[in-house]
Amino acid sequence: MSTGQMHPGQHLIDDGLVQQLISRQFPQWAGLNVERLPSGGTVNAMYRLGNAMVVRLPLVEGGAKDVSMEQEWLPRLAPWLPVAIPEVLATGQAAEGYPWPWSVYRWRSGENPTAGALSEPVLLAKDLAGFVAAMRSITLPGAPQAYRGGHVASLDASTRAAIEELRGIPQEGVDCDAAAAIWEDTLRTPGRDGPPVWLHADLMPGNLLVDGGRLTSVIDFGCTGRGDPACDLFPAWNLLPADAREAFRETLAVDDATWNRGRGRTLSQALIALPYYRKTNPAMADNARHVIRAVLGEDHGATDPS
Numbered sequence: 001m002s003t004g005q006m007h008p009g010q011h012l013i014d015d016g017l018v019q020q021l022i023s024r025q026f027p028q029w030a031g032l033n034v035e036r037l038p039s040g041g042t043v044n045a046m047y048r049l050g051n052a053m054v055v056r057l058p059l060v061e062g063g064a065k066d067v068s069m070e071q072e073w074l075p076r077l078a079p080w081l082p083v084a085i086p087e088v089l090a091t092g093q094a095a096e097g098y099p100w101p102w103s104v105y106r107w108r109s110g111e112n113p114t115a116g117a118l119s120e121p122v123l124l125a126k127d128l129a130g131f132v133a134a135m136r137s138i139t140l141p142g143a144p145q146a147y148r149g150g151h152v153a154s155l156d157a158s159t160r161a162a163i164e165e166l167r168g169i170p171q172e173g174v175d176c177d178a179a180a181a182i183w184e185d186t187l188r189t190p191g192r193d194g195p196p197v198w199l200h201a202d203l204m205p206g207n208l209l210v211d212g213g214r215l216t217s218v219i220d221f222g223c224t225g226r227g228d229p230a231c232d233l234f235p236a237w238n239l240l241p242a243d244a245r246e247a248f249r250e251t252l253a254v255d256d257a258t259w260n261r262g263r264g265r266t267l268s269q270a271l272i273a274l275p276y277y278r279k280t281n282p283a284m285a286d287n288a289r290h291v292i293r294a295v296l297g298e299d300h301g302a303t304d305p306s
Contacts, residue, residue: 010059010060011058011059011060011098011099011100013045013057013059013098014036015034015035015036015047017096017097017098018034018047018055018057019034020096021055021092021095021096021098021102022034022049022055022092022104024095024096025092025093025095026090026092026104029049029050029053029104032049032050032053033048033049033050034047034048034049034055035047035048036048037054042059042277042281042284043058043059043060043062043063043066043222044056044057044058044059044063044066044220044222045057045059048107049104051107052106052107053089053104053105053106053107054104054105054106054107054108055092055102055103055104055105056102056103056104056105057098057100057102058100058102061099061100063100063222064100064101065222066221066222067091067100067101067102067103068101069144069221069222069224070086070088070103070221070222071088071091071103073221073224074086074087074088074221075087075088076140077138077140077198077221077224080134080135080137080138080140081131081134081135081218082130082131082134083127083131083215083216083217083218084108084216084217084218085217085218085219085221086105086106086108086219086220086221087105087106088103088104088105089104089105089106090103090104091103091104092104108209108216108217108219109209109211109216110209110210110211110216110217111209111210111211112205112206112208112209112210113205113208113210113239114205115205115238115239115240115287115290116241116290118213118239118240118241118244119212119213120212120213120214121213121240121241121243121244122243122244122247123213123214124210124213124214124215124239124240124244125235125240125244125245125247125248125251126247126248126251127214127215128203128208128215128235128240128248129247129248129251129252130251131200131215131218132200132203132229132232132233132252133251133252135197135198135199135200135232136197136198136199136229136232137198138198140198143198143225143226144224144225144226145196145225145226145227146196146199146201146223146224146225146226146227146231147201147202147222147223147225148199148201148202148223148227148231148265148269149196149199149201149225149226149227149228149231150227150228151191151228152186152187152189152191152228152230152261152264152265152268153187155265155268156183156187158268158272159183159268159271159272160180160183162268162271162272162274162275163176163179163180163183163271164176165275166179166271166274166275169275169278172274172278172289174271174274174292175296178296179267179271179292179295179296182263182264182267182295182296183264183267183268183271185260185264186260186261186263186264186265186267186268187264189257189260189261189264190257191228191257191261192228192229192230192258192261193257196226196227196228197226197227197229198224198225198226199223199224199225199226199227199228199229199231199232200218200221200223200224200232201223201224201225201227201231201232202220202221202222202223203218203232203234203235203238204234204238204287205235205238205239205287206220206283207219207220208235208239228258228261229258230258230259230261230262230265231262231265232262233248233252233254233258233259233262233263233265233266234262234265234266234269235248236248236249236262236263236266237263237266237267237291237294237295237298238266238270238287238290238291238294242298263295263298266291266295267291267292267295269288269291270287270288270289270291270292270295271288271292273285273287273288274288274289274292
């Protein structure tokens, strides 16, 4: 859960504001309990509404476009996918001093998985691979470009800047030379040989729900669209231990170049996230540390930290 303001321009949201928005725009739900949900999310605040719904409100202007994105695409994507995804029940409008549109979704039960504490890691890996394969099979026309779907070179400046910033934070213990070497190797890796595919593009543990160790739902499709299939390999390093990582790769039949790009993209995101969130979002910072350990340990042939 966030412990402070994560972004410049972040809007203050509290229980009272959410209750006002619900009661004015959806009076049929005015009597339902509103409760802030602990979340490591970085773009939206989440509030439980009664027992069967959840309210999702953008924290920053950049997240507002996700509302219309999900409204348009979630109903169209759902029939293609093997697990539940968010279902939009209502869309709220800017009001009460809150400046952006927001959504009410059906509640999806389950828990976020935690790296290092998975009860069925290999089965979960195969579930995740099934979801990724299903996303890739989608042929719906008019897809937007996925948020992280472009060439890895577009991440170069921000990744190098993050590495240099981490050199100035020695208490984090990041081997910045090793990270830079892996990033250089990523840039030398051949790009995608084929058309872009549909992606979720944000497969973080906080966007997955599990029950009994198995995947039951994938949420937060604000980054979805078409792009490099390497972008949906993030769970290999942000969640799965070594044996499950290999099962994930084998089930998807990932070639060496795509795997290498996926590793580099996952490392890049973690390197950028760690200095940005280390004081404001412990969940994001901890997962970034996990990714860095997993990738660097894998590269050095060390014991997997998962």
